[in-house]
Structure formats: C-alpha cells, structure tokens
Amino acid sequence: MKVHLNVTTACIAAPLCLIALPQSVFAETCENYIGQTPQISEIETAIERNQPLAPKGEFETATQYEARKATETKITGPLVISMKLEGSTINKNGLEYDADRQVFKLNRYAFAYGGLRVKDLWGFGSPLSNEDARNARMHISLLVKKEDKPTGTYEASNAFGRKTEVIKLDGIQWGIYDRPLQSDYRTSYTAADVVAAEPETGMIGEIPVPITEAKQFKESASVAVVVEPQAPWSIKYRKGYPSKPTIRRPLEETVVLNVLFADIQCALILDGNKRVAAAFDTR
Numbered sequence: 001m002k003v004h005l006n007v008t009t010a011c012i013a014a015p016l017c018l019i020a021l022p023q024s025v026f027a028e029t030c031e032n033y034i035g036q037t038p039q040i041s042e043i044e045t046a047i048e049r050n051q052p053l054a055p056k057g058e059f060e061t062a063t064q065y066e067a068r069k070a071t072e073t074k075i076t077g078p079l080v081i082s083m084k085l086e087g088s089t090i091n092k093n094g095l096e097y098d099a100d101r102q103v104f105k106l107n108r109y110a111f112a113y114g115g116l117r118v119k120d121l122w123g124f125g126s127p128l129s130n131e132d133a134r135n136a137r138m139h140i141s142l143l144v145k146k147e148d149k150p151t152g153t154y155e156a157s158n159a160f161g162r163k164t165e166v167i168k169l170d171g172i173q174w175g176i177y178d179r180p181l182q183s184d185y186r187t188s189y190t191a192a193d194v195v196a197a198e199p200e201t202g203m204i205g206e207i208p209v210p211i212t213e214a215k216q217f218k219e220s221a222s223v224a225v226v227v228e229p230q231a232p233w234s235i236k237y238r239k240g241y242p243s244k245p246t247i248r249r250p251l252e253e254t255v256v257l258n259v260l261f262a263d264i265q266c267a268l269i270l271d272g273n274k275r276v277a278a279a280f281d282t283r
Helices: 027-031 043-048 062-070 118-122 131-135 211-220
Strands: 011-013 079-082 095-098 103-107 138-157 163-181 203-208 222-238 251-270 276-281
Touching (some): 043 079, 043 163, 043 222, 079 251, 095 211, 103 211, 118 131, 118 222, 118 251, 138 251, 163 222
Parallel strands (some): 163 251
Antiparallel strands (some): 079 222, 103 203, 138 163, 222 251, 251 276
C-alpha cells in the first residue's frame, strides 16, 4: 500500500517559487511537470479508450479470443486529467492569499474532489467484485465531473393523499478510482485526502505569487491529476434501481457511473494558461 506524504515542490519559474515540505522518493517525477503545459486528456476519452476486455464468448474459440486479446489497445499513461467541478477552476476555499507575505496558503480543500459514489460502485448489484473495496469505508477516489440529466416527470402522492410532481433524472458521474484504504469500521464512506495535509492545520504548502498577479491567479487556477490507468481499467454502470422520492424531496434519481481505474500519482495546480504552477506527490 502506498503511503501518503506531505510533498510540495521546488521553484516553478521566476518570480514564482513553491515553498517545499519534505519530499518523498517519488517527488521528482511530479516536479518534472512544473513549468510545463501538459496535454490534457478528457475523462470521457480516457474511459472510452480503456474499456475492459470482454470475456470469451460462448461461440468464440480460444484462438479467436487470444487473437482479440492480442489486438486490444489501451491508452498508456501517464495521463493528465483536469477536474471539471467548481466551474473548471480550483475550489476557492483551497487557496487563501496572505497579502503581507505575498503567498497563497494551499489547504486540503484545493484537492477536495470527493463525492464519487463509491458505495454504489462496489455495492449490491454492481458487476464489480472486490471484497476489500466492498468492505472498505475509505477510498482514494476523485469525482471529476457530474451532470444531473432530467428524464421525465410524474405525479405521485403519499399515504395522506398529498400530491406532488416527481422529477426523474440520471445522476451521472465521471470519476477516477485508485484503491481502498484500511479504516476503522465506524468511519463513514468517504474519500481520503489525495494529497496528505498537515493534521492540525490542514495545510499542504504555500505558493508565492506577487500581489499584482494574485487575484487573477486565484480566479483562473485549476486542478489536474496525473494518473496511470490500471486493471480493471474502466466501468460504465447504471444502478438497477432509483432513489425513492418523498414529499420533501420529490426526486427519483438513478445513479450512472463512468469510472476510470487508475493509480493517481501527482496532483497539479495549473495557472490560467494551463501551465503547471505547483505539483504534489500523492504517495
């Protein structure tokens, strides 16, 4: 199991320089992204190009199956995937500017992209089978993108005859799943920090930015992650039964998951020009 370490990187490019915390042995790989403008891979494309191999068919010979395996192609990593939540920019709660010191204080909310329906991914009715993941209550995962797609309406009433219009919708999620973590059984289902923060302060690091550029940086900064796709590669899963609507919440939601399975290696902060301003090892 990989261990999370607090890692930031060295200098970006004048006049910016990232104040570093102790580095792990993997940090150099992440540092190489600093100052670069990496090619961004869309999560939808990564999922489409990393479909799992269909099992041998009833009317397929072993030779045909092996030939199909030999011609299978997948996107090889590492891939840089940008987060599409928060209006495609960084969670503003994750960056706090200290005007006197002219540095951005970066905290765990900068990379707070939990919310992937992990319980549904591994739960009852899912085609996936992994007891460790099914029983775990903490996971390394990221919700990259989401969409609520209305599919219809109908009228319903409760036992007291009170009527309401129920909205039917697909709650569609695109995400990245890395691995389950060992945790106390009392822990609620949650996403662990992708980049480990200081336990007491929640701080990850600091990014010096001149005060004349600070406002623009905060408004345009975004987050991306470097990932290496891994088995079982991906899944597209529509949950077999929707949520139950109520008078207070007249919503019938069906969960639709589109998930890339990948080793999350680095977390990146991009400036408005999509240049990497800071890089963090996630291990």
